[in-house]
Amino acid sequence: MNPSDFWNDRYREESYAYGTRPNEFIAHSLQALAPGNIYFPAEGEGRNAVYAATKGWKVWAADQSEEGKKKAETLARNHNVEINYHVGNAMTYACPEPLDVIGFCYFHTPESILAPMYTKILDQLKPGGTVLFEGFSEKNLGLSSGGPQDVSMLFTEIKIKSLFSSFQNIRVWEQYIELNEGLYHRGTACVIRAIAEK
Ligand SMILES: C[S@@+](CC[C@H](N)C(=O)[O-])C[C@H]1O[C@@H](n2cnc3c(N)ncnc32)[C@H](O)[C@@H]1O
Numbered sequence: 001m002n003p004s005d006f007w008n009d010r011y012r013e014e015s016y017a018y019g020t021r022p023n024e025f026i027a028h029s030l031q032a033l034a035p036g037n038i039y040f041p042a043e044g045e046g047r048n049a050v051y052a053a054t055k056g057w058k059v060w061a062a063d064q065s066e067e068g069k070k071k072a073e074t075l076a077r078n079h080n081v082e083i084n085y086h087v088g089n090a091m092t093y094a095c096p097e098p099l100d101v102i103g104f105c106y107f108h109t110p111e112s113i114l115a116p117m118y119t120k121i122l123d124q125l126k127p128g129g130t131v132l133f134e135g136f137s138e139k140n141l142g143l144s145s146g147g148p149q150d151v152s153m154l155f156t157e158i159k160i161k162s163l164f165s166s167f168q169n170i171r172v173w174e175q176y177i178e179l180n181e182g183l184y185h186r187g188t189a190c191v192i193r194a195i196a197e198k
Contacts, residue, residue, distance in 0.1 A: 004064040010184070011045055011067035018044060019182035020075055022051035023105050025134045025193050030055060033130060036100030041090035041121050042107035046072025046083060053081035057101075062086040062093040091117050098126045104133045106185075111152040118163045125198045131167065133160060133194040137174050145179045145189035155192040167196035 010017050021027075026048045030038075035056035040049050043061035045068050053059045053076065061072060061083055069085045076083045086093050091113070102125050109117050125131060136147035138154040148154060160172045172194040179185040 004066075007044070007063075007065040008067040011065055011071055013183075015183060016045050016047065016071060016075070017182050017184045018047060018106075019180075019185075020045075020047055020050075021181075022048045023134060023181065024177075026103050026105055026132055027051055029130075029132050029195060030057070030101075033101060037095075037097050038101040038103060039095050039099050039121075039124065040103045040105065041093070042104070043072065043085070044068045046075050046085065048103055048105055049083045049085070050075045050079050050081060052103075053083050054079050058097070059083040060086070060095045060097075060099075062088060062090045064089060091120055095124055099124050099129055100126060101130045101132065104131070104135065106135050106147065108135060108148050108153045108155075114159070115163065122163075122198070127198055129198045131164065131194070131196050131198070133164075134191055137190040137192050139174070139190035143187070143189060145187040146185040147189070157192060160192055160194050164194065164196040167198055170194070170196040172196075 038052050038057045039060040041062050043049050043063050049059045049061040066087050069087050072085050135155045138156050157172050164170050176190050179189045
């Protein structure tokens with residue numbers, strides 16, 4: 001099955017796969033930042049993008065799923081906000097404006113493309129800009145809260161520190177949390193979270 005078919009099938013379901021509320025860590029982190037231009041690669045059904053728009057951010061999102069875009073645009077309409085949503089591979093999408101923040105939220109890729117993907121996306125961040133990151137840790141293997149069950153697609157603190165190694169004020173940590181995000185992120189999970197400045 002083509003990966004975008006998998007995600008289109010998931011997002012064709014009536015409910016929002018990861019809920020309509022933003023990821024807790026992304027929402028909490030944005031409270032400390034002055035609104036500007038923000039980009040969410042692999043944004044799915046738009047929960048973070050729409051939240052950021054309601055807080056005054058100018059928002060871009062990209063995802064390979066056309067169905068994700070439809071759900072995101074519906075969510076944006078329901079909140080009376082606008083987001084710019086591109087359907088396609090996040091590896092090749094270039095935001096048209098310089099970015100103050102990039103938010104990676106559960107953007108898991110095959111290990112072979114992880115560094116090129118994240119590096120290419122992070123090239124678009126302004127000097128002084130902030131990257132936010134949350135994804136499942138390798139220690140999430142065997143837990144039933146969601147996410148890939150293939151260790152090569154999961155994160156470690158070392159992997160994330162290496163992706164952000166040219167950044168400043170890097171904070172990366174591993175944490176057990178209780179996920180309550182839609183139907184597909186539920187229960188005890190082990191995640192990696194990170195914030196860093198370019
Ligand atoms: C677990 S979902 C997370 C969605 C969203 N970030 C959230 O937290 O609600 C992973 C998303 O990554 C997207 N994705 C994976 N690889 C991609 C790529 N190369 N380009 C664009 N989107 C991609 C999928 O289509 C899917 O929507």
